[in-house]
Amino acid sequence: MLTDAVAADVGSGPIHNRLALAWGQGPGGPGADLIRRILVLVADHELNPSAFAARVAASTGASLAAAALAGLSTLSGPRHGGATAAVRRFAAEAAELGPREAIQARLADDRALPGFGHNLYPDGDPRAAALLERFVPPPELARLAELVEAITGHPPNVDFALMAACDALKLPDDAPFALFSVARCAGWIAHAIEQGQQDRLIRPRARYTGPEPEPPLP
Numbered sequence: 001m002l003t004d005a006v007a008a009d010v011g012s013g014p015i016h017n018r019l020a021l022a023w024g025q026g027p028g029g030p031g032a033d034l035i036r037r038i039l040v041l042v043a044d045h046e047l048n049p050s051a052f053a054a055r056v057a058a059s060t061g062a063s064l065a066a067a068a069l070a071g072l073s074t075l076s077g078p079r080h081g082g083a084t085a086a087v088r089r090f091a092a093e094a095a096e097l098g099p100r101e102a103i104q105a106r107l108a109d110d111r112a113l114p115g116f117g118h119n120l121y122p123d124g125d126p127r128a129a130a131l132l133e134r135f136v137p138p139p140e141l142a143r144l145a146e147l148v149e150a151i152t153g154h155p156p157n158v159d160f161a162l163m164a165a166c167d168a169l170k171l172p173d174d175a176p177f178a179l180f181s182v183a184r185c186a187g188w189i190a191h192a193i194e195q196g197q198q199d200r201l202i203r204p205r206a207r208y209t210g211p212e213p214e215p216p217l218p
Helices: 002-007 015-022 030-041 049-059 064-075 083-097 099-108 126-132 139-152 158-168 175-198
Strands: none
Touching: 002 015, 002 175, 015 030, 015 175, 030 126, 030 158, 030 175, 049 064, 049 175, 064 175, 083 099, 083 139, 083 158, 083 175, 099 139, 126 158, 139 158, 158 175
């Protein structure tokens, strides 16, 4: 159903071909193949926030659809699935100010460089490498990536690669989030099925660590 919503058409067949057709790429071509690669590479990524949310929902006995909705709601946050939008804003700053100036302005203000570096992959995000080897990014994005890595040592991560791939294919601006959500939906369902087999509620405990209450008045 999520694919139907993104493609704006109720249909069947391989998801990458359906999305390629919806976005004017044609099935079976290089655009469809790149979309397929994106879907495979971002389908799952350990216990990221949306996968954990899906597992929590599934642990209550909620349906697979409810677990997927829990994952989708969590993915919508700007620090998760919305990360590609931050990359796009950074790219817009680079287009307006010049890439070197945009990088230096962010570093001077101690702001992040969205789309670069990843705390789980100090040697580079392998998902980004697997995507970037299959297409040529638009020149302005390629230059931005080159300068960020030269200045900071941080290579592109999957958020940059996903946005660059969508721009290279001339997909709609919201395509990165749409692809992320469609791909992750498969991962959420897999997590939910596995969690449901455990027949155990996920229930973390909370411990109060604030100030001690005032003693009662005599």
